[in-house]
Amino acid sequence: MSLICRKLCSFILFEHFGQIVQCVGEDLFKYGAKPLVLIRHTTHLPVTKIKEALCVLIKHGLVKYRQTEKGIEYILIYERVLNILRYPKYMFFVKTNCGNEAEMMLEQVLKNGYITASEVIIKTYKRMEQSPSSIQPSIPVLKEKFELLIKYQFLMRSTNKNEEEGNSKRDFTLPDLDLAAISKYLEGDNCNLKDKIYWEINIDRFTQDFRDQIIVSSISKRLDKNAGELMRRLLFLMYLRTASWEDTSNPIPFAEIKDAVKKLNYPLLTQHLDQYLRLIEEDSSQFLKRVGDSGGGQYSVNMKEAFNQLAWASLENIVMERFGSKAARIFRLVRARKYIEQEQIQQLAMIPAKEAKHLTYTLLQENYLQMQEIKKSGVSAAPIKTFFLFHIDLNLVVRMEIEHCYHALYNIMQRREYEVNSNKRMIDKQLRMQTLTSNLKEHGAPEEQLAEIAEMMTPTEKQQLEKVQNTIKKLGITELQIDDTLFLLTMYLRYH
Numbered sequence: 006m007s008l009i010c011r012k013l014c015s016f017i018l019f020e021h022f023g024q025i026v027q028c029v030g031e032d033l034f035k036y037g038a039k040p041l042v043l044i045r046h047t048t049h050l051p052v053t054k055i056k057e058a059l060c061v062l063i064k065h066g067l068v069k070y071r072q073t074e075k076g077i078e079y080i081l082i083y084e085r086v087l088n089i090l091r092y093p094k095y096m097f098f099v100k101t102n103c104g105n106e107a108e109m110m111l112e113q114v115l116k117n118g119y120i121t122a123s124e125v126i127i128k129t130y131k132r133m134e135q136s137p138s139s140i141q142p143s144i145p146v147l148k149e150k151f152e153l154l155i156k157y158q159f160l161m162r163s164t165n166k167n168e169e170e171g172n173s174k175r176d177f178t179l180p181d182l183d184l185a186a187i188s189k190y191l192e193g194d195n196c197n198l199k200d201k202i203y204w205e206i207n208i209d210r211f212t213q214d215f216r217d218q219i220i221v222s223s224i225s226k227r228l229d230k231n232a233g234e235l236m237r238r239l240l241f242l243m244y245l246r247t248a249s250w251e252d253t254s255n256p257i258p259f260a261e262i263k264d265a266v267k268k269l270n271y272p273l274l275t276q277h278l279d280q281y282l283r284l285i286e287e288d289s290s291q292f293l294k295r296v297g298d299s300g301g302g303q304y305s306v307n308m309k310e311a312f313n314q315l316a317w318a319s320l321e322n323i324v325m326e327r328f329g330s331k332a333a334r335i336f337r338l339v340r341a342r343k344y345i346e347q348e349q350i351q352q353l354a355m356i357p358a359k360e361a362k363h364l365t366y367t368l369l370q371e372n373y374l375q376m377q378e379i380k381k382s383g384v385s386a387a388p389i390k391t392f393f394l395f396h397i398d399l400n401l402v403v404r405m406e407i408e409h410c411y412h413a414l415y416n417i418m419q420r421r422e423y424e425v426n427s428n429k430r431m432i433d434k435q436l437r438m439q440t441l442t443s444n445l446k447e448h449g450a451p452e453e454q455l456a457e458i459a460e461m462m463t464p465t466e467k468q469q470l471e472k473v474q475n476t477i478k479k480l481g482i483t484e485l486q487i488d489d490t491l492f493l494l495t496m497y498l499r500y501h
Contacts, residue, residue, distance in 0.1 A: 007408055011035065013415045014086040020418070021089060022061055025050065029058040033068065033081035040076045064118035066205065088208055090414070090488055095211050099159060105140070106150040109133070111159065114206055119163040122151055122180045123187055123200040130191060144184050144191075152179055158210045163203035175207065213249050216496055220292060220311055228284055231274040235281050238265045239293065243306045252309035252500060253294075259301035290314045309500040316403055316497040319490060323406060324373060331356050332364045336397070339374060344394040365395065372405055373397070400501065403494050410491040414484060421480045428473045431466055438462065 011034050019027035032048050033039060039047075044055055059079060062068035067085050070077050092115050100108035109129045114120055126147045133142035154160045155177050162176040180202055189196050217240050225233030242261055243254035262282070266275055274281060282304065285293045292311045297303035317340065325333040335354050339345055342353075351361040368374040379392045425432065442458055462470075 007411070009408060009411045009415060010083065013411050013418075014081075014083050016415060016418055017086055017089050018067075020422075022058075025054050026058045026061055029055055030062060030067070030081055030086070033079060034083060038071070038078040038080045040078050042076075044079070061118075066118065085208070090484070091211070091215075091492075094215070094485070094488075095159075095206070098211065098214065099154070102157065103150060103153050103159075106133070106147055107154055110147070110151055110154060111206070114160060114204060119203040119205040121198070121200040121203055122182055123190075123198040125151060125204070126182070126187055127190060144187055148182055148184060155179055155204075158207055160204045161207045163205045175209075180204075209249075215492060216308075219315065219493060219496070220308075223290065223311075223315060224285060224292065227288060227290060228281075231271055231277075232281050232285060234269060234271055235262075235266065235274055235278070236285065236292065238262065238269070239304070239306055241265070250499075252307070254306040254308075256296050256303035256305055258299075258303055262304070263301075312493070312497045312500050313399075315493055316399065319493055320373075320399075320402055320406065324368070327371075328364065328367060331360065332368060335361065335364055336368065336373060339395050339397055344377070344396045346392065346394060350395065369395070373402055375401070400498075403497055407491060407494050407498075410487050410494070413487050414491070417480050417484050417487070421477055424473055424476055424480070428470070431462075431470050431473070434462060434466075435470060 011031065014034055015027055015031040018030040022030075028048050028050060029044060032044055036043075036047065041052070041055060041059075044050075044059075045052055048055065050058075059068060062081070063070070065085075066082070068079050068081055070079050095115070096108050096111055099111045106129065109132060110125050113125050113128050117124075126144060129147055130142045130144065133140060151160075156179075158175075158177055162178065164175070180200070183199065186196050186198050190198060217237070220240065221233045221237045224236040239257060239262065242257045242265060246257070247254040259282075263278060266278055269275070282293070282302070286295050286304070290311065291307060291314060294305050294307050295302055296305045321333055321336060324336045331354070334356070335350055338350060338354050342349070345353075347362065347365060350365055351358045354361055356364070365374065369376060374395050375398050377394045377396060379394060381390045381392060438458055438461060442455055445455060445458070
C-alpha cells in the first residue's frame with residue numbers, strides 16, 4: 006500500500022496501543038511478512054518488547070502468522086487497523102439496536118480483542134456500579150444483552166486468526182453461563198468461573214449493516230421514507246435466499262414482498278406497493294431489477310450496480326466541490342459519452358470554448374479524466390491523423406480518492422493531536438476542577454466553595470478552552486464524514 010496509508014496506520018497504532026506496538030506494526034507494514042529475528046534487526050527493540058507487541062496485535066486481530074520453512078512469519082492486516090476508526094460507529098450502532106448495556110459490553114470486547122462472556126458481564130457490571138446513572142446493574146439482564154449481541158451476530162466465537170476470512174466458519178452458538186458463580190465472584194469469592202470460550206467482534210456483520218444503511222439512506226433521499234423502508238425489507242428478503250456478499254440476489258417473488266410489507270406500520274407503502282416497486286425499478290440508480298412476471302412479478306437486488314452508481318455520485322460531488330459546477334458538468338458528459346473529443350465537449354457542455362478547454366485539462370491533470378490517443382491512417386501517401394479521446398477510468402479514480410481520504414484522515418488526526426498538546430495545561434486544569442467539584446458535591450460542599458473553584462479558571466482561559474473544544478469537535482465530525490466516503494468507495498472496490 007501507499008506511504009500515506011502506512012503513516013495513517015502507524016498513527017492509529019500509536020494512538021491506541023503506544024509507541025512500541027506502533028514501531029512493530031509500521032515495520033511489518035513497510036517490509037511485509039517477517040520473522041521475529043528480522044523484526045528485531047530492523048526495529049532494534051528488545052525481543053521481549055517485540056513479543057509483547059505481537060501478542061497485542063494478534064489478540065486484536067491486526068496481525069496473523071504463518072509457518073514457513075524459515076520459521077513463523079508475521080503479517081500485518083492493514084484493513085483491520087483502519088477499521089479501528091469505525092469502532093465508535095460500531096458502538097453507536099449497537100447502542101441504537103440493543104441498548105446501553107450492550108454498548109458497554111461491546112466496548113469491553115473491543116478493548117480486549119477477545120474475551121470470555123463471564124469477564125464481559127463482570128467488567129460491565131462493575132462499570133455500571135461506578136457510573137452515576139440511575140440504571141442498576143443486573144446479571145440476568147446483562148446475560149440477555151450478551152446473548153442478544155450473539156443473536157444479531159455482532160459477536161462470534163473467537164476463531165483461528167490465521168484462517169482466511171472466507172474459509173473460517175463463524176460460530177454463534179450461545180454460551181452456557183453459570184450466573185451463580187458470576188454473582189459469587191462479584192461478591193468477592195474468587196471461585197472458578199469455568200468459562201473457556203472466547204468471543205470477538207464480527208466485523209463482517211457490521212460492514213454488511215453499514216452497507217445496507219447506505220443503500221436504504223440513498224433510496225430514502227431519492228424517493229421518500231416509505232421507499233427506504235421497502236428497500237430495507239427487500240434486503241432482508243435477499244438474505245433469506247442469497248449469500249450476503251453476492252453481486253445480485255436471487256429472484257424475490259412479489260407475494261413475499263407484499264407479506265413482509267403488511268407486517269410493517271406503513272399504511273401508504275402497503276396501499277401503493279406496486280407503484281413504489283416500479284419507482285425503485287425505473288430509478289436511474291438501478292438498485293432493483295424486475296427479472297420475471299410470474300406471481301405478480303419477481304425482483305432482484307443488484308448490489309454491484311448500486312455501489313457503481315453510488316461511487317459515480319460521490320465522485321461527481323467531489324469534482325463539484327473541488328472544481329465547480331461546470332467541471333462537474335464536463336465530468337458527467339464524459340461519463341455519459343464514455344469516449345469524447347475536446348471539440349464535442351465544448352459543443353455539448355454549453356460552456357465557452359476557452360473555459361471548457363481549461364476545465365477539461367485541469368480534470369485530466371488531476372487524473373479525474375484520462376486521454377486515449379487513436380491514430381487513423383488514410384492513403385499511404387497521406388499523413389496519419391491522430392484523435393485524442395477523453396474517458397474516465399472509474400477504478401483508477403476511486404483508488405485515487407481512497408488515497409485522498411487516507412491523506413485527509415491523517416491530516417485531521419495530526420491536527421487534533423497538535424490542538425490537544427498545545428492546550429494540554431488548560432485541558433488538565435479543567436479536568437482537575439471538574440474532579441474536585443464532583444468530589445465536593447458528593448460531600449455536600451456549600452455553593453460558595455463550588456463558586457470559588459469555578460473562578461480558578463480566568464474568562465480568557467475559558468474562552469480559549471471553548472474554542473479548542475469546538476475545533477476538536479469539528480475535526481471529529483469531519484473524520485467521521487471522510488470515513489463514510491472511504492467506506493463507500495471501499496465497498497465499490499469490493500464488488501468490482
